[in-house]
Amino acid sequence: MASEALPAASSIPVELIDTADLPDGGSLRLLQCGNDFSIRFGSEELMGNSVRHSEEALAALGCRxxxxxxGTVLIGGLGMGFTLGATLSALPADATIIVAELVPKIVTWAAGPLAHIFGTKLSDPRVSIEMADVHDVIVRGVGKFDAILLDVDNGPDGLIHIANERLYCNWGLRAAHAALTPGGVLAVWSAYRDEAFVERLVSAGFDVDEIGVEAYPGEDDGIHTIWLATKLAGSV
Incomplete structure (x- = not known):
């Protein structure tokens, strides 16, 4: 394991545990600093085990x-399993949860260096992993899902994986609308607000609710955004 320099104020070394190549170039890095783990793309932290509040809120709100x-829930991206864990907590025993994950190493990490964080989530009989781009799962799942939970990038764009833009463009949102059952919910996590994205959701036929969630509960240090886009009963 290689080590990375920390800011001078810290004496705990940061260790590079592993890397994962992305389909369209670049790589993810799994880092450890003491008991804290982080998955990063360049200088951007995509997820960490010490900050999970808004990822869990995505599932709680999207599945309420x-x-x-x-019902049947599709989760875009496995991450560190916090959205999955909150989905399991929100749903009864007869629910079906499909996690679409594009990067095989993420699943490997879940059973390896992050196994203590995942616990028994992946062995729950309600859960299955589909190694695929969540966009492709949505397109071929017309009328299949009661909820779709998307936390695949830092917001409604393609920062990490350029093909993620397909999820958030006009025709991608129409595909998500078609994949939902009447009354189904598309829940999207973002590190920032985006009025243009809200307009695209409305144009795709959704009733939209925008919710601000504290990035760090109890601290005045940023607000993450969750959009709940509901497919109205009677729409197609």
Whole structure:
């Protein structure tokens, strides 16, 4: 394991645990600093085990309409499993949860250096992993999902994986609309607000609710955004 320099104020070394190549170039790095783990793309932290509040809120808000009846939920991206864990907590025993993950190393990390964070989430009988681009799973899943939870980038763009832009463009949102059952919810996490994205959601036929969630609970240090886009009953 290589080591990375930390800011001078810290005496705990940062260790590079592993890297994962991305389909369209670049790579992810799994870093460890004491008990803290981080997955980074360049200088951007995509996820860390010490900050999970808004990722868990994505699942809690996106699945609240399924608390009593269950259903089929698609999660875009495995990450460190916090959205998955909150989805499991939100849904009854007869629900179906599909996690679409594009990068095989993420799944390898879940069973290896991050196994203590994942616990038994991936062995839950409600959960299956599909090694695929979540966009492709959405396109071929017309009328299949009661909720789609997207936390695949830092917002509605293609910062990490350029093909993610397909998810957030006009025709990508129409595909998500078609993949949902009536009353189904597309929930999207973002590190920032985006009025143009809200307009695209509305144009695709969704009823949209924008919710601000504290990035760090109890601290005045930024707000993450979650959009809940509901497919109205009777729409196609």
């Amino acid at each position: 309409h399924l608390a009593q009846r269950g």
